[in-house]
Amino acid sequence: MELMPLTMNHKIKSLSLAYDPAQGLRLLDQTLLPSQVSWVPISSPEHMIEAIQSLKVRGAPLIGISASLFLGHYSLSHTPSQTYQVYEDLKKARPTAVNLANNLNSCWQNYLTHNNDPQFLLQKAIELFYQDQELCFAMAKQGVSLLNSNESVLTYCNTGSLATAGIGTALGVIKQGFEQGLIKHVYASETRPLGQGARLTAYELSQLKIPHHVICDNMAATLMAEQLVTKIFVGADRITKKGEVANKIGTLNLAILAAHFKIPFYVVAPSTTFDFETSDDQKMVIEQRNQSEVLGIWNNSISTALNPAFDITPPTLITGIVTENLISTYPFWA
């Protein structure tokens, strides 16, 4: 992809993110959806990290792009050593998704190779935004080629315009598939504990007027038993060189059900999600989040809870991985 021309007043805007050099970065607070649409200006590195950790902004691609735009904007008015410190801090804001570190690294690299000129850091971040939009369209095009007519699709977590800069990964395939008349119905699995399916995917599907039902995560098996699901599309936070897919907790569950009922199970992710650097022996760091996310809604103050944010689905359970370039089927790149 070619570099965009440098421009100090370039403005960008998506369903979930807005940036211009005068106002800085603003994010749609995703914790308040679907009942409230509220934009938050991100004024400091601490604020950016808090927005990531509290899931005001979430979705592996969107986190990476947001943090990069923030860093780019920050670099305009700070020294290289201050910027370096923020770059290091942002990389650690969430451990599992690979995009955050990858995007920040590539922005930082562009800064270094241009004599610490902050415009080049910002420019790279803006470029990543547009690159992600194009990636989404390219993935959707690949994914739609898998669809027959009258598909009734199950999806998990949120992988749309609230997770990326564009139409999304798995949800991007669904949006384009619906637009082309191939998908007639969508099941959005709630995605406990934080309800990204019941809140965010439901919000996007409603905006797009796509017929859908929200289901509890434990209902997927019975839908499949009743042959109501023809295909499953999910996203990914990180894909290792063995073809293991780290994604929102509950993805492994769905993949096992899909294998049991012989329903095609596709992972949709840009090639930037691939992590070929982690060795086969290294275990991925799975973020454990606060147990109040699990227990809070039940007013349960007497128990302890587990709250791993992600799980790992082995390649044997995945029908195919859809990227911007191709659809890779098991055993993938072995």
Add this chain to the structure above:
Amino acid sequence: MELMPLTMNHKIKSLSLAYDPAQGLRLLDQTLLPSQVSWVPISSPEHMIEAIQSLKVRGAPLIGISASLFLGHYSLSHTPSQTYQVYEDLKKARPTAVNLANNLNSCWQNYLTHNNDPQFLLQKAIELFYQDQELCFAMAKQGVSLLNSNESVLTYCNTGSLATAGIGTALGVIKQGFEQGLIKHVYASETRPLGQGARLTAYELSQLKIPHHVICDNMAATLMAEQLVTKIFVGADRITKKGEVANKIGTLNLAILAAHFKIPFYVVAPSTTFDFETSDDQKMVIEQRNQSEVLGIWNNSISTALNPAFDITPPTLITGIVTENLISTYPFWA
């Protein structure tokens, strides 16, 4: 089992239910647990039906016993034709569990064969209460025989003293297994949408000081993948003559995971849960509950949701069915 001697001032009390002829039936409002322990007097047939439908009282055995005690008490001060109408209305309060109709039928039968003497209706209801306590102990004894040492058990929904008159079905096995030092840890799966695991099983486990974690239903697969679950015990609302088990939505999901990971999956239920009358061709009526139970916590007023209360697990996925008399393994009674 022998008939108890008739007594007009017989009082009964369990963790979830209290009855004496002066005060009538009182139920622990299970919708308020674990944060609030509140007893509700049941003053009218409408109130009894509301308590069942709103899940103030739930658990197949406990519903049957509560409704029977109510009917017995009601018959003391009403005509046979009034009592008959309430008997018919109560049977329809929830459609899936077989205990409700079975218990009411057996009370009604005892009433009819004793010239509509209400004491015999009430006596049968009281008898069912004690019978259920004994059943629970007998099931637990069978179930404990399946345990090795250091078991780490996963359970679903609530099947304890808040679901039965006694120590419970699946949770009864767990209680006795813990007491005998065979179980070291319990995972209580939250059981969306109403959180019977996260609220009620957690409450019972806390009361019994059994070490436990609450997990979201979508986390079970990853626990199993990490070999943290050695056995699974669940209850049942109805078991057909083909060996199909209707139980809380999400049970089928767990059974598929258990088969995938080769973890023993046991159903614990009294023989009264068996429904040998429904023919092979008849489909069980699966109760669809209000979608607000799914969408409410997310403040989602823009989507529709599915909310089947139960699912059906085929016998091929069940390692064994534990009853008060024996442990039956697949292909069960074929």
